[in-house]
Amino acid sequence: MFNDDFNSPSRERQVLSVSQLNRRAKQLLETHLPLIWVEGEISNIARPSSGHWYFTLKDDNAQVRCAMFRGRNQQVRFQPQQGQQVLVRARVSLYENRGDYQLIAEHMEEAGHGALQRAFEALKEKLLQEGLFDEARKRPLPALPQHIGVITSGTGAAIRDILTVLKRRFPSIPVTLLPVPVQGKEAAPAIVQAFELANRAGLFDVLIVGRGGGSLEDLWPFNEEMVARAIVSSEVPVVSAVGHEVDFTIADFVADLRAPTPSAAAELVVPDASEWLGQFRGYAQRLTQLMQRRLRAEHQHAQHLGKRLRHPGERLQQQSQRLDGLELRLNQIMRQRLASAHQRVASLAARQKAQRPEPRLRQWRLQVEQQRERLNRQMQQTLKQQRQRLGEAGRMLQSVSPLNTLERGYAIVHGEAGEVIRDAAQVKAGDRIRTRVAKGEILSRVEG
Structure with missing residues (x-):
């Protein structure tokens, strides 16, 4: 027998309003579905005065409504257009008022190769306007580096090519590898860290940064702004060697020198040892010739001096005669000065005798006694006058004193x-x- 539990009076029904239903559906979607990435084509995009964006993402078989609020869409680096293919990171939600299932977008970027190319052109234009591509700010490479640093993968073909060329051209120059990943999300921060390490070490005269060829996505770490600014900030000259000759990256434009390949970079940073050896041989021949010429000239000069050289005995006789003459002149000058000194001493003695101090002292004593007597007389007279004036003042004061009145x-x-x-x-x-x-x-x- 069929049992209709739904219509059974013993079971209590739970009735939901439409608002409650939509709210529960929204909570269920937002709770059980995490942030997701969705790629699709933009259609029906609207930008009201509130600053929010409303649009539809679609592919060949389906579509979904999307909303991106102002606080999020202000961080988007491009203006999305109708029909543009984009990649969206979003939360799945539901618009309760209409019961519409929708995506709440938190991040948006252009999808595919075209997005990378546009990002490349935008960064290129930005750094160009800052003057980071100017040749005037780029430094020359050292003629003969004492230590070379290479920033690249430790397992790729680029490091093998660089080391092979350096060993062939100038094997005595030390080379240090700073291994980094050269593709993927970890590559750009690792390259920046390698530049910081190389500059702090203070060992290197030149740095080579690069990798072998690949797609635009593979080479993208060398188009990152952080890598470009690390190259610009480097205190050591930098040679960029990324990809093949037809490949160009932002790193190539900001580096002090761009090499078409890693092998070419090795060719550029060191001279050819065989050419230097040839130059050294030429220098040695010229030096030998100059030394032989100088020796001949010195030999001729020595012969000329030998002819002019006289016997030492003759020079000694001449010097002895000269000393005798100087001795005679010295004795004569000393006698003259002694006679002059005697005359000055006699003159001073006579003047001293004429200026004996005893008569003058007697005269000064007499003057002092006379001045003392005059001073005593004046003091006595002055005291007498002051006593008289004091008595008169006392009598006047007594006459006007209030005590007399009392x-x-x-x-x-x-x-x-x-x-x-x-x-x-x-x-x-x-x-x-x-x-x-x-x-x-x-x-x-x-x-x-």
């Missing part, structure tokens, strides 16, 4: 603050006053 029965009244009372209005009943008389003071209180 002796005649008068008094001086002072208030509580010490001020002199000249008017009865200065005090009131109850104030204390102090009255000075000829002998002593009287303290009293005002009654009225």
Whole structure:
């Protein structure tokens, strides 16, 4: 017998509204589906005044609605166009108001080879405007480097080609490999780190950076801006050797020198030892010829001097005669100077005798005694005058002294603050006053 549980009165029904249904569906989608990457063609793109983007991604068989909010789409490096193929990183969600299933895009980039090419051209133009491609800022390579650094893969053909050429052309120059990955996401940061290490080491006179040929995607690490700026910032001259002769990368444009291949880079950084040996042989022959010529000239000069050379005995006789003459002149000069000194001493003695100090001292003593007597007389007279003036001043002071007034029965009244009372209005009943008389003071209180 058929049992209809759905219609059974014993089972309670759970009824959802449309809003509840859409909310649950949205939560289910956002919870169980992580961030995903979707590639498709843009259609029906709209950019309202809010700054958000709304568009549809489609392929040959299906389509899905998408939204990209303003905070995210401001980070997109290009303006998406109708019909453009893009790669989107998004969350799966649902627009509750309409029940539409949609993608919330968080990142967008151009898809395929064309995107890489446009990114290459954009970075090339940016660095060109900054002047990083100017020949004036590029440095010459050393004529004979003392140490060469190579930044490339340790297992690729590029390092084998470089080492083969360096060993053939100038095997005595030391070479150090700084191994890095040369493709993939890890390549660009590793290359930048290798440049920093090479510059900190301070060992190298020139650096070669590069790899063998490949597709644009394979060579892309050498088109990264961080690698370009690491090359520009290097204190050591850099030779870029990326790919084949037809391949050009951003690293080629900013490097101090671009080599078409890794082998060509090795040819450019060191001279040919055989050519140098040939030059050295030429220098040795020229040096030998110059030395022989100089020896002949010195030999001729020595012969000429030998002819001019006289016997030492003759030179000694001449020097002996000269010494005798100098001795005679010295004795004569000494006698003359001694006679002159005697005359000066006699003259000074006579002057000293004529200027004996005893008479002058007696004269000075007499003058001092006379001045002392004059000074005593003037002091006595001055003291007498000052005593007279002092007496007169005392008598005048005594005549005007308030104490004399007090002796005649008068008094001086002072208030509580010490001020002199000249008017009865200065005090009131109850104030204390102090009255000075000829002998002593009287303290009293005002009654009225």
